[in-house]
Amino acid sequence: MPGAHASDVQLAKGISSLPKTNRAAVYTKVGEVATEVRELSVPEPGPGQVLVKITHSGVCHSDLHVMLGDWSFVRGDDGGVGGHEGVGNVIAAGAGVDPSLLGKRVGIKWLATICMSCKQCWHDRDCMCAGAKISGAGGAVGTPGTFQEYTLSDAKYVTPIPDGLDSELAAPLLCGGVTVYKALKILKLEAGSWVAIPGAGGGLGHLGIQYAKAMGYRVIAIDGGDDKKKLCESLGADVFVDFMKEGDNIVKAVRDAADGEGADAVVVVNSSARSYAQAPDFLAIGGTLVAVGIPGGSGPVTVEPAELVIRDIRIMGSAVGTRQDSVEALALAARGLVKPIVKVEDLSELTNIFKKMHKGDLVARMVVKVSQD
Ligand SMILES: [Zn+2]
Ligand SMILES: [Zn+2]
Known part of the structure; x- marks a missing residue:
């Protein structure tokens, strides 16, 4: 993007400028099962942030709760973007980000970032960090999620995706997989x-x-x-x-x-x-x-x-897991020891997926195809 900060943004190889439009599924009315695909503007990565072009996002039961607003501790916003099992490629990075991250395939999970300096963070209780941001939730604790083509995330908190693991399989592991892996690990x-x-x-x-x-x-x-x-x-x-x-x-x-x-x-x-x-x-x-x-x-x-x-x-x-837990959970899948049963549909099918989930009619972990690789 042209402007005063343009020079601070680093672009991945093959990317000449930041894209302008962002295909996103937004919650039209929190409390109801309703999403709509809209064109949003693409956010520019600030210091320490990366812009990830999401190819796949898992659809988790927690997203349904966020959309329905039936949890007291976290809920969605009208017009907000959900999703917290996103996989994609880093296409741009803000000031101070290690350029080796550019072009890398990474994951964004329920915890989009933590403060990394409080007592809970020091004790690997990432989920208890009062400064944590929840991907795809609303309010002060939330940050726009992965049901959109371009999502910002914290360069220090994205999860590297191992080579040889398909993105559609990695997506549901970033939440469901990590959660159950860590519950067994402890x-x-x-x-x-x-x-x-x-x-x-x-x-x-x-x-x-x-x-x-x-x-x-x-x-x-x-x-x-x-x-x-x-x-x-x-x-x-x-x-x-x-x-x-x-x-x-x-x-x-x-x-x-x-x-x-x-x-x-x-x-x-x-x-x-x-x-x-x-x-x-x-x-x-x-x-x-x-x-x-x-x-x-x-x-x-x-x-x-x-x-x-x-x-x-x-x-x-036990709730979700740390960055290390995530790396370990993905590594077992990359070795072929764990394979989620997934069904992939286009982002535009999100409302139908949530309707089926609400009725309990889903047999596989649902993954939406957000953009082309
Ligand atoms: Zn989840
Ligand atoms: Zn913290």
Whole structure:
């Protein structure tokens, strides 16, 4: 762009000037399932920022919550751009950015950036940083997301995408993949440990099975129906427990599957209050429950203190991951150990995708094609 700052902007090879128009899907009315493709102007990267030409963006369940405005802690803006699983190429960079980033393929995730200097950031609790910016959210905590051709991001916080990993596969790993990978990583279990995953046949769960297997664990996949059974077993689950068939017998079924002693860990990836009510009983002595999915209403985890003491049970939560977690999660996929099941559609299909997601009709992680490579 011509002007006083033009000289500060570095352009990637083959790019002669910043593009002028930006094809974007915006939330037309937060509270409703509604998006519209509009032409916005292209933002200019400021100091420390990169401009990423997004080719693919995953569509995450969190985007739906942001659009519907039904979470208290973060919501969208009317006219705002959502999306936080974006993959694309750095086409321009602002002042102070290492020029070696130009032309590189990078990812933008839920946390678009963190302050990198507060106590939480120093302790690798990126998600707890009060200065964090959320990609695709509105208000003071949000920043325009990846449902647009050109998205600004923090040069120090973008995620490098490994060679050999398709962009459409990398996209959903930037949120769902990292989240479930980190929830498993913090368990620090021995190889061969039993991990039960309620919601194993869902978007997070189907990645959880694969990451758990890649880490050497044995997996008890918990979900309902023969299609889910087939899916979970095809992804490497050692045992499938059908909650619809087992009914009240489910605790025994899970404990029996894990050598009769219970699971060394339960990672609850769905947002079912019922899963949270049952999960502590799935655990073996010394077991750990990790909460990942957040129930829409109330869904307490209830454990008698005596259980915690006598059975040495731990209960913890896990949200997204750090830059390092992201790099590790992508590396396992680049090695072919994890492959998300994705369906790719054009950006203009976004409203329809959200409608299906709202109804619970999606079977794969949805990815929108935002621009050509
Ligand atoms: Zn997400
Ligand atoms: Zn911070």
